[in-house]
Amino acid sequence: MHRWSRLFVPTLREAPSDAEVASHKFLLRSGYIRQLGAGIYNYLFLGQRSLNKIIAIIREEMDTIGQEFFLPALNPREVWEPSGRWTGMGDNMFRLQDRKGADLCLAMTHEEIMTEIARRELRSYKQLPQIWYQIQTKFRDEPRPKSGLLRVRQFTMKDSYSFDLDAAGLDRSFDQHDQVYRRIFTRCGLRFVSVDADSGAMGGSQSQEFMVYTDAGEDLIASCPVCGYAANVEKATSRLDPVVEMEPTGDGMPELVSTPGLGAIADVARFFQILPASDIKCVAYMALRRGQNGAPESWHPVASFLRGDHQVNETKLMGLLGAAELRPMVAEELELFLHAPAGFLGPVGLEPAATPLAQGLTVAVDHSLTERKNMVAGANKLDYHLRNVTAGRDFRWTIAGDIRSVLEGESCPCAGCSGRLVVGKAVEIGHIFKLGYKYTQSMGATVLDPNGKEVTPIMGSYGIGVERILTAAIEQSHDDAGFWLTPAIAPFHVVVTITNTTDPTLLAAGESLAAQLDQAGFDVLLDDRDERAGVKFKDAELIGIPFRITVGKKIAEQQVELFTRSTATSIVVPLADVIATLQPLVFPNPSAA
RNA sequence: CGGGGAGUGGCUCAGCCUGGUAGAGCACCUGGUUCGGGACCAGGGGGUCGGAGGUUCGAAUCCUCUCUCCCCGACCA
Structure with a gap:
């Protein structure tokens, strides 16, 4: 149990003027984060607590298919040379020199290091497949950081890498990630879609992005409401209606x-x-x-x-x-x-x-x-x-x-589908794709196959933007007063608001209830501050906690109020029933608790 | 990088055009009243006006340079 009176939760009545998008405003106002520089943020108590919960979910799900590593963010130049990315990454990579003048960089991603490990350690097809992941800080010298935590220069990424003997194996690793990602995002309370994406400069074949629709997003997604087709506009295609040709003039020649x-x-x-x-x-x-x-x-x-x-x-x-x-x-x-x-x-x-x-x-x-x-x-x-x-x-x-972008209203490209494409903005929260042999080949990673022949393992690479999960969740669940997170990723499950701490009866009742909830396994924030009730209500509604229990006048009848943030509705609950009432709301899926 | 905007107490901003030695609301501290929807009264603390240079008797205000941040277009989790 945490007592608000002793916490550092610097809420703001007004958002700083340079915050534009909802998630940025609310992350600042709710005291989750503070800015240190362009695209560089301090994560304060509430923010870190929420991110830790997201990370715990990712870790739990990833552990079902992979093994967690932790690789250095500080990389020597040599590791980045063979793949060509030391130059290829250009200005997007932070570079520095040590005291001897040797070149180093801050890693943007870890294909090279993972492949380096594979190259040195993997000998036999019997060791495949491997899925290695980490949850690590990444650095990217973005040309334009923006929108709070949406586009930053330092962020946390879950990145994983698969090594398989052949394309069929890669298909399986890819599919496993697809399934795991869906579970992760679902547990985080996100409404997301997966779309076909361009495989881009990284090289590779199949590429799939997990997107959350929001106007704060920077990607455009084309989707078909009829058949479910969805693709990033970078990749999306459509069927064009026939054009009525003009009649030729004169002799018909130019x-x-x-x-x-x-x-x-x-x-x-x-x-x-x-x-x-x-x-x-x-x-x-x-x-x-x-x-x-x-x-x-x-x-x-x-x-x-x-x-x-x-x-x-x-x-x-x-x-x-x-x-x-x-x-x-x-x-x-x-x-x-x-x-x-x-x-x-x-x-x-x-x-x-x-x-x-x-x-x-x-x-x-x-x-x-x-x-x-x-x-x-x-x-x-x-x-x-x-x-x-x-x-x-x-x-x-x-x-x-095909070198054109599809437009909203064009026909869905799927055979026989009569749908018309809809285009919407979205933010990318995860990306899985089949890398192929780019790194294993350039870095000389090989294993022996059953016939004793040297073969190059095929790779996949899979990322999740941890902060973006939080950001996307706020983008899709907020109102004028604040935002609400699903209990699984909220910094606290419930805030117990004592309307008047100068009243010993209320104080004692609130303390006691909070302790019981804590005992029952809830993450409880007890608002025991000597503030007026209105202030506490406003704060509670601002900071993303899904449930509030108000300990006030009704305590005389042994009752409290349960306020559900997402619906902004409250019900009166007998003190004795609070835990039983809250249990299914906070832990809807017993196995996820 | 190109284009636009902004830097004045912790936050939101006024003052700048038309130089005369910095102000409001909120926040903070003390005392009192209040106590279920961002209270009230009284008192108080806090700002080298982003930085440097210049013009001037005098610069937050005018001029030059510079730094930082935000927003719009090329990158990505």
Whole structure:
């Protein structure tokens, strides 16, 4: 039992002005955290207590499939060299030097260290599979920390790594994580979804993110309400409705039309009296190719083309091209590679490179364009467009593929599904994905298979953002007065509020009840402060504790009030029944207690 | 990194434009009254106005530089 009168719970009546999102405001107001610097936070008593409970759940569930390690956050440069990530991580990694001038870094993740252990220790297929995990502080020099604990430079991550003999084994490890993650997030009281995700720069195949819908999130999720399809928009696809082609004009061949000052899609469409879908949009990039060692190798010009009403999806484009980085061309580069300014760029007359990021200009075309005809496109000449532009006949490309972002309302990509996609913001709380051989291969980890042949184990990598669980929980369960956590992750199960501590009867009754609850296994916070009742009620409702028992006037009839924070309702309970009433509410699943 | 905004007591902010030596509410301390929805009265403590330089008789206020934080776009748990 903890007595509030002796705790440090610095609640704030008003939120500091630099807090924007709900979770940030409430974490500060409730005295869970305090900021130390951009993306760096102190966790105070209540915050740490809640995070500890989250960690305990993660640990308990992870122990059913894996073994807990604890690896150093401080890593020598050498460990990060073979995978190419010492350079590959770029400015996102914190780096430092020791007194001898040797390079070190603060680890952002631990694939290399885990693989290093595997490389040195694993000899035989009989030792596989292995699942190793840790709960550790991670450091990332985020370009832009924001939104309280949502995007920070130091945070706690549960990261695990699986080593399997073959792809089928990896499938099992992946699936085990999927199941365990679902249990963890469910026990933490989160309403979450799992979505297909891009496997990104880490390399690998299947990739799945666990997301919590909230406007504070930074990811966009496309989902189908009919069939349940869900994917990060970085990855999501859709079926496009057929486009009614324009009738050709004149001889049907590309015709130069003066369009002075009409650089914007909307202006061009209005001028030609066409829909934006019949205008070709060009977005030009410089794309970086990296070598085997992760070092930047060369920049290549890329012209991407898509429908005027579509947006480029840079993640998809990078994936299609095999590019490591993408940045928009500047005006001089547009002039140099395309000989025209933005607004008048088009595919006609370009000479596409033979393969992506080879010598010359890489022309990438969205596949919504490859069968189209009689479109309008920039003429690669200031103040001119072309009409009657037909794919294949009038222009060619290096590569065609899906390089656009889906839009809300488009048809679900699933075969036979009639649903329309809905797009919503979400925050990522966990990520599981199949790494493949990237690390085991580059670092030379091998085992002998049953035939005595050397084989490279296949890896998976799985992360959970601990603070993000807390943040997401607050985002999805708050009101004007504060927030509420599920009992399993709340710093306390119940707060016993004595309305007036100067009344010896009330004080004694509250003390006694709190002690009984404590004895019965509840985490109890006794509000024995010499404050007015209103102050105590406000505080209790602010700080995330799911239940409050008010010890007040009704004590004369041996009764108290039980207030349920999530519903903001209270019931009168006889003193003798408090424990029995609270038991199923706090411990709904006996095995989870 | 590019674009926008803000730094004045613990918190929210006023004062700045139009220089004259810092203020309110909340919080805090003491005493008293009060005690089921962020009380009241009286008294009190606390700020080199982010930092440096400059202009001026005089700078929170004007000028230059700088640091930090927040928000919007490229990264990720």
